[in-house]
Amino acid sequence: MANKNNSTLFQTLSRLAPQLRPIMWPLIWGFLSALAASAVALAVPQVYRSLVNKALLPGTGTQALWVGAGVVLVLGLLEAALISLRRQFVIVPVTTVETRMRTSFYRHLQNLAVEFHDRWGSGQLLSRAMSDLNFMRRWMAFGAIMLVVTALTVVIGVVLMFSMSWELGLIFLAAAVPISIFGFRFRRSYGRVSRKSQDQAGDLATTVEESVHGIRVLKAFGRGQEALDAFAGQAQELQATEIHKAKSLAVFSLVVTLLPELALGSGLVVGILLVSNGRLDVGALVAFFATAAVVAGPVESMGPLLAMTFAAKTALDRHFEVIDAVTTIEDPAVPVELAAVRGDLEFRGVHFRFPDTPSGTPDLLNGIDLTLHAGETMALVGVTGSGKSALLNLVPRLFDVSSGAVLLDGTDIRLLRLAELRRHVSVAFEDTTLFSHSVRENVLLGAPEQSGESSHLSGDEALERALEVAQAGFAHTLGNGVDTLIGEEGLSLSGGQRQRVALARAIAARPAVLVLDDPLSALDVNTEERVMDRLRVELAGTTTLIVAHRPSTVAMADRVALLQDGRITAVGTHSELLAGNSHYRYVLASLTEEPRDLDTGVDDDLADDFGAESLGTNLPIHKPKGAGA
Structure with a gap:
């Protein structure tokens, strides 16, 4: 106060x-x-x-x-x-x-x-x-x-x-x-x-x-x-x-x-x-x-x-x-215009601490150096409280670095107008926030203006494509389909449904950089795999940085970055780090499979059909492939 x-x-x-x-x-x-x-x-x-x-x-x-x-x-x-x-x-x-x-x-x-x-x-x-x-x-x-x-x-x-x-x-x-x-x-x-x-x-x-x-x-x-x-x-x-x-x-x-x-x-x-x-x-x-x-x-x-x-x-x-509260994150006095965004993302000597952190306490992020190439999917792993979510929040400038810089295509993001930066960067959080509107309005919230040059899809096409990629076809089975009002914060939907609508919203924005803070934690492994497969196809060329809390998510990334003691201590493929890094094996062992979202607990064939998910609670529950008895 x-x-x-x-x-x-x-x-x-x-x-x-x-x-x-x-x-x-x-x-x-x-x-x-x-x-x-x-x-x-x-x-x-x-x-x-x-x-x-x-x-x-x-x-x-x-x-x-x-x-x-x-x-x-x-x-x-x-x-x-x-x-x-x-x-x-x-x-x-x-x-x-x-x-x-x-x-x-x-x-x-x-x-x-x-x-x-x-x-x-x-x-x-x-x-x-x-x-x-x-x-x-x-x-x-x-x-x-x-x-x-x-x-x-x-x-x-x-x-x-x-x-x-x-x-x-x-x-x-x-x-x-x-x-x-x-x-x-x-x-x-x-x-x-x-x-x-x-x-x-x-x-x-x-x-x-x-x-x-x-x-x-x-x-x-x-x-x-x-x-x-x-x-x-x-x-x-x-x-x-x-x-x-x-x-x-x-x-x-x-x-x-x-x-x-x-x-x-x-x-x-x-x-x-x-x-x-x-x-x-x-x-x-x-x-x-x-x-x-x-x-x-x-x-x-x-x-x-x-x-x-x-x-x-x-x-x-x-x-x-x-x-009178000061706006600490503002547009630059002389903004830089990016003609075309490839999606190269770099963290260069990044330090970050929350404003109310007691003096003498080490920075939460204490010199992050990390480069993501355009179109690459990178998983970020670390123990709880290591600063993974804070690192992701720096990309759309929800927080600003204490020192160092985050660069998009070689340009410090603090030199870009906030509206432009957030047009190129899309975010999906683990704690999903939906608004008291229809599914359509929630999904198209961040979609490009249809009159703009950045969009080649109509509103309905963008909506259907995003729902399909996010495996959110259940929306068509709601009372008024995609025009159904979902209630305050989307609490009328299950956890997995909310996460898929939020992911569809991020996809509909068609960003150059997609930042995902473990947005699939409420999904079963089969649905998660289908979503990731579709993401690779639909967002080919989109740079994706995803915080992973499950081994299955880590395994699907192109490369993995290990966050330890405020620094990136290792970067490589899942196999490379598994073979050569003991701390990575420790972190991976601490990642447990989340409980499945029951509304996605159907077999692959039925789940591929739009509308089958609405019957999920009446169908036998199938274990994910490879799961023990």
Whole structure:
């Protein structure tokens, strides 16, 4: 989590200026409409004063009374119209600002490096993108305008009250001093508790999201009650914070409501004495208290409006904590264009350490030198935690090298635009991530634009070719075929199905370099062999670097690189390393066959037929060729 922001209210709110500048005139018109509505409300007591002093005199007819009533009615209708105008002026512009800020926030999230997302909980980011900006929109549309209008209404009202009776005005003004002192203290305490509340709400959202994504694990291990207890604890902490907020606001509202009421009570006694002494007429007394009644509403609303403003500052601080995060992986100032990409890949003196690695700890990758020739398939093996996945993540620049360089066709990849680099490099991870869209949309996610020169296949052709190579024909047997929505993160599919869809997505991109982080771990050996055979044919000329956790994967590679102690200690064919490298034999012995994905556990002939896989659970399970009894 980022550090808490210690900026002042003015400093934080001033950062909204670039967003508000394009809609300044609608906001000004909305403000003027609200101010005019308050002015109209303050004009009504002056009508009362005239009525009392003139229409109620002995012998006066009813005409003045009806005229006065008509004026009050017109003023009431005008006030309602002005309030409606205020809303009409500001609603569309502020929702536009909200949308623009939310889109900018999402764009920035996409540009931030993976290391940022590793540190931040998804619920915290979600609450900033949704709840905080939604609150900001409400504050811009109502809170900000009404806070200023309310303050001006109180000032104008007090001036009018002084004009009618300076003695009564002083009594009312005396109540403002303790309110101002208490308001200053309230600002500081409420700001802290508001920040704590919004952070806790973000943590709670993260817990909900993690529990929903991990519901199968919680159910399988019978840990639902433990998860519920932990969630309830967090919810109770948030509840306690919200109660503390509510109590603080209640005390402030008590003060700003009670003191003016006491002032009015005292003013009533003094006012009657002034009238009895002839120093104040009855109309002025009525107008004074009518004005005080109009001012009382804004005074009472000052507490909630201030609370809303402080909460808006907190929401903005939280928003800018993310916006201010530095994008560490960016396009170069002067990018290099690659006319044609062969696929030669080289790691030259590569060092890498995670940003939060304690000082004095050796680099995870400590001088990697490795060359892959265009069209070659190389397996990368090593013990768990040796840095295989980190090495693969350097190729599409999900992470950047700490020193050294990764070269594509002899060009440092940091000199290429990210979009171009990732157009030439395609990735499939072991932990597959699919989106809540159709199979078609997931597979074609990284496919080249059909209008571009890099693609010679139509969308349907690219889809079918990728599904066939990845042995993902089961997609045609789903409810709506390849247009079936697969649910959040693809959890409606089995592990092997998800991996094959993710592999099809990487294949559909038709890259020059294919990076595979053990994407076949959930497949049985027969299906894995078919996939690799098809990959060789379909992606002939594509350089493939694959992290291998199974001997069968290693055996199908052209060459194997052994990662040991942060370095590549041996490179050769599987047979060469098996015969001449003891550490390679040790690593290979530690690689075990993964449990088969049952939806692929059919014999070769049936599995070659699109649609046969949907019957897999009803067919006899065949052991992979060569497997023991």
